[in-house]
Structures are given as C-alpha cells and as structure tokens.
Amino acid sequence: MNCNTPTDVTFSFTGFAQRGGRTDHHADGWGIAFFEDRGLRHFVDHLPACESPVAELIRRYPIKSRNVISHIRKATQGAVNLQNCHPFVRELWGRYWVFAHNGDLKDFRPRLHGNFHPVGSTDSEHAFCWVMQELAKSHADVPSVAELTLTLRELAPQLAKHGTFNFMLSNGQALWAHASTNLWYIERQHPFALAKLADEDVQMDFSQHTTLDDRVAVIVTAPLTTNEQWTSFAAGELVVFQDGRRAG
Template sequence: MCELLAMSANTPTDLCFSFTGLTRRGGETGPHKDGWGVSFYEGKGVRSFHDSDASASSRLAEVVQTHPIKSEVAICHIRQANVGEICLANTHPFIRELWGRYWVFAHNGQLSKFRAAEGFYEPVGDTDSEALFCDILNHLRSHCDRNAPLEEVVERLVRLSQTYAREGVFNLLLSNGDWLFTYCTTKMASITRRAPFGPARLKDADVTVDFESETTPNDIVSVIVTEPLTSDEQWDVYEPGEWRLWKKGEVIASGGK
C-alpha cells in the first residue's frame, strides 16, 4: 500500500519536517519506492513536484526537504505500485481544474474492479486512483452547481467515498485549496499542533525540531498521515469509515464513525 501525508494550517507553513520523515519510508525504512509527489497550494496556484524514483534516494525530494515552501494546504504521496506501471504519469497527487480552482487528489488503497463512467475528465495514466479522481470530479461537475454550498459538496463526497469503500480500500486526500477532505477505510491519523508548542522527533530519521522556535502563538498546523511520523507525540487515529473536513488547521465537519 501507499502512504499519504497532508497539511492544513491557518498560516503559510512549510512541510519540511514531516516530508523528511515520509520520504525515508520511500525505499529506506519502508517499501514505498515506486514514485512520490507533493503539491503545495499558493493562493489559487499549485506548486507540484513528482518523481517516479524512490523518494529516499531522490535528489528532487532532497530539494523539497531543504527548501521551506510555505503553504496552508499541502498533499503528499509515496507509492507502492499495485495497479499501473511505475512511471511519472502514475505518480500522485493528481491535479485537475474544476470551477476555476485546481483540485488535488491522492489515494491509498486498491479498487481492482472499479471502472469509471465516461465523462469530461479522463485519466492520463493507468491507475485506479486517477480513474477514481476523474470519476469524483465528473460526478461533482454533473450534479453540483459551481456555487453550491460547501455542505452540499461534502455530502456528495461522503456518499461517493462510502460507495467506493464498499469495493475495496479507499483512503483519500482531496482539496481545492480552500479546504481539505479526508476519508479513511483502514489507516489514517492526525495531529494538531498549537500553542504551547514543543519538540518532536521523527520515527524514520534522526531529526528533532522545536516547534516553539519555528512558530508564533497564533499558529495552528494539522498533519494527516497514513502512519504517525513522530515517536514522542500523541496522534489521533481515525476510525474505519470516518471522514473529516479540515480548514485552516481545524476540523470544521466530520462523521462516519
């Protein structure tokens, strides 16, 4: 299976610490060596990096680790291929435009029998994940108005996620830059860091950071992952079937437990 990482914050924040821990699992401390990708929202724009090589040995991943790109929403994925060849077209996160915004999607799991209906959006690669993403956007484009309330969009996302989850493993990260939708069928955990901040140590690398020296008292930063990245913090584990909607570091809606 692949591993996911996302961030939701109330102020532009870099992902260097968490990204460093995750990349070690891409071929060093973990088997997810079949490519990686990360996307950072900057306003309505997206700065995205992809590589079909293992993240633990990727020079591009090293650049991202050491370059503090500031963002309020970021989505990252390291891949262990099960459907689709190992190539750049099959690396997550996938990106499409809908209603004048870039939507970013990453998926952990497998729905081997899933077949997307034909629609406006089509996959470029040959993964079930990208086909799922296109299916979600085609559904929203067909059934929701571009000015539909967020509650209506989220309700449809929950229904779609529950339908997909009945066909296999479906752990999801999805954002339009304003909010972050997460859905869990097997493994997902989160942590919200706010004042008073303290130190944290990565599980997969000999790296410790003192967040108090890196933040202000008003900062709220939440990290969502497949498996906890630190060894000295208390992570909040999702229940199977649970979904959470994040905005500016806080959960603004949830359900499905």
Template sequence: MCQLLGVSARKPVSAAFALQGFLLRGGETDQHADGWGIGYYQGEHARMLREARAAAHSGLALRIREQQIRSRNFIVHVRKATRGGIAERNCHPFRRELWGRSWLFAHNGDLGSALPWSHGLFQPIGETDSERAFCLLLNQLVDHFGLRRPPDDVLDAAISAAADRLAQHGSFNFLLSDGNRLYARCATQLFHVERRYPFAQVELIDCAQQIDLARHNHLDDRISVIATQPLTRGENWQAFAPGELKVFERGAERNIRTALETRPLIYA
C-alpha cells in the first residue's frame, strides 16, 4: 500500500518539516519505494512534481524540501506499486481541470480489477486503479452538475456519495483538492491534527528532528495535517473512523451534509 500526506492552511505555509519525515517513508523508514509525488497550489492553479523512484533517495525530493514552497493546500504521496508499473504516469497525485480549477487526487488502497472503466470527459493516462477512480469520480460530478460548479455543501454531499459507491470495490483512502477545499476519506487508516495557538514543540517520528511551532507561526495561523500514520510526537493526532470523509478549508474542518437533495449519482 501507499501513504498519504495532506496539508490545509489558513495562510500559505511551508510543508518542509512534514516532508522531512514523510518522504523518508518512501524507501527508508518504510517500504514505499516505487515513486513519489507532490501537488500544491499557487492561486487557482496546481503545480505537481512526480518521480518514479524512492523519495528517501531522491535529489529532487531533497530540493523540494529545501525550496520551502508555500501554499494553502498540499497533497503528497509515496507509492508502493500494486496496480500499474513503476513509471511516472502511475505516480500520485493525479491532476485534472474542472470548473475552471485544477483538481489533485491521491489514493491509498486497492480497488480491484472489477472497477468500472471511465466513459466520460476524463480518462486515465496510466494503468492504476487510483487514476481510474479519480476519473470516475470527476465524470460523475460532470454528469450530475454539468459544467457549472454547484454550491459547496451540495458538492460535498455529491463527493461523499460518489466516494461511497467507489469504495464498494475495495479500499479507498484518498485526498482530493480543488485548491480551496481538501477532502480526506478513510477506509482503513488515516489521522489528522489541527495546529493553532498555543502551538506545541513537536518531534518527527521518522527522524530525530524537532521544531517549536510557536516560533514559526503567528497567533492567527491554523493548519490541519492529514497523514496515513502520525508524523510527529507531542501532538494529539486524531484517527478517522472507517468510511469517514472530512473536508478542510483554510486549515479548519468543515461540516459535511450527508444527504443529497437531488437525484442519486450513477456511473457514466
């Protein structure tokens, strides 16, 4: 299986400290050595870098950490290949354009060979079940709402319903973002922590590095970090419930309406 890392922040932040520990899981402190990728937003547009090699031994991954990239939303992934060969096209996150915004998606799990093929506007480029699921989800949204984005609460409910349908095929932990909102769904294992005043001093689990968050954040900063497994000691990481979908915006968790008020979503 793979591992996921997501960050949602009130203001643009650097994810360098989290990356220092998380990317070691790509071939050093864990066995996810078949590729890695990072997606982040600059305005409405997503930037993405992917590489079909172990993140822990990647010069590119090291440069990304050193650049101190700042964004309000990050999605990061280290891959252990299950479906699809070791190639850049099969590395997460995946990116598509919908409703004038870039969407990023990364998945941890196995949805099986019975996952339907996508027959709509969005088609996979690689061979992974993950990218196919992403395309299926976006095609369902287009079939349901057309080319005009619905209100956030309606969209949240639609994504929740679509995710539940796709999860019938197997394990579906994922991160999804349009640059404003970050969706995180747990099937088997996912944790999150919210960082706000008073900030703590924390230590990475994967290496002997500490940071005093109070020295690097302002009083009004608010950051939510989501990960397959906790990244730090000294913080109160909260486990998702199996099947739970959470949405984060500007560092805070938002409520999701669970019931659709319009017709049910169906596969294209």
C-alpha cells in the first residue's frame, strides 16, 4: 500500500491474512513492514497468518503508514523458519529498504560480491541482496524516485528471466512493483465508496474514514475486494507509486 496520508491497513490485512492458511494455502509464515517517516516497523512470524498472535495485533492496532509491504509465504525454496519470511529489510545510504517477492527463481544464485548477503536460504532474499548490491553500484547516494525507477527497470528483467518475479520494494519515499505474472492495483480517492472483502464477509465504507484529499494505492497479487475495479499489470511491467497514485 502506498498513500499520500498515513493510513492503516486493518481492512486490507483482515482479508489478506485469511489467505495465510484459510482461504488460500500460503501458510508458511508471513510478514509486514510499515514505514513511519524514515523509521520502520517490521513484523515477521513463521506461523500461518490466520493463526499468528502477531497478525492478530496488526488486525487490531491501526498502525498508520504511507508505505506498507506485506507478504504471506508459500514456501518454494528454503525451509519454513523466521529468517525465510518476507519482507526482507536492508539499510543503504541511511535508508531502510523493504522487499517482498511472489514467485520462484530457478537456479538463480548470482555472485554477491558487495555488502548484502542473505541470512536465510530463499531465492527471494538472494535476489533482493543482488538488487541492493546493483543499486549501491549504480548510485553514490539516495537517487531521486525517477532515477531509481530507471535503474530498477534495467535490473528487474535480469532477474525475471530466471522465473516468476512479482516483487515490491519500498524505501519509504515510494513503492515499486514489478509483475511477471499476477499483479493488480487500485487507486482509491474521493469519492470513496463501499468495499467488500473477497476473503471474508467484511465491508467498509471508506467515505467514513477519509478526507477529500486522501489517496491510497493498493497493489496485490490477487484483488482483495469483489466490488471494485482492479487494474492488471502487464507482464514485465515495473510501476512506481508515490503519494497514493501511479507515478510512472
């Protein structure tokens, strides 16, 4: 989720968490990261999201953030344990970077000669470390969002040719999303409407919780609501979201 105003994710997360073992089979751990200014709240748990006490906290405690990345894991590579739960976090140029991957990169273990090394054993964290290494080589300091988008558009295809590589990345200033196969987004803004969750019998009237100026973009591998119009990414498309809308 990317917004122009700090917004909580309790509604979306309520539906999303059901896919962690209840409405879908992604039961091998989960995680979520919320930027607050430059700071970060990072929660991971190896328990299924539908059972996790930490997920219960996230459903109840309305943490407000402008950039949130969450992931529910179906293990393809790497054991079910904490170090293999997405999203992953690294620091570069005095900024935290958060990454989550949906997909599977086959036989992809590029050499990591830089300052980022995986702690766990997933293809995803290895790919993230490679992205961070290449970003560090390409820029001397935090580049503009537009420059980062250009660099990421060069890097993503090099990974995507090894397998399915839907990913999200944020440094708290913007959120980048890349689609190999399944990725959808929606931009919500005034006039806000009623939304009905696909995974649970819950609905929310956003007009009761928003102001005229609020803008929220939500990006997902499968639409979270049944009564809204979600836009599909094209295969190979890398989109940047800033201030709650598509910015490139």
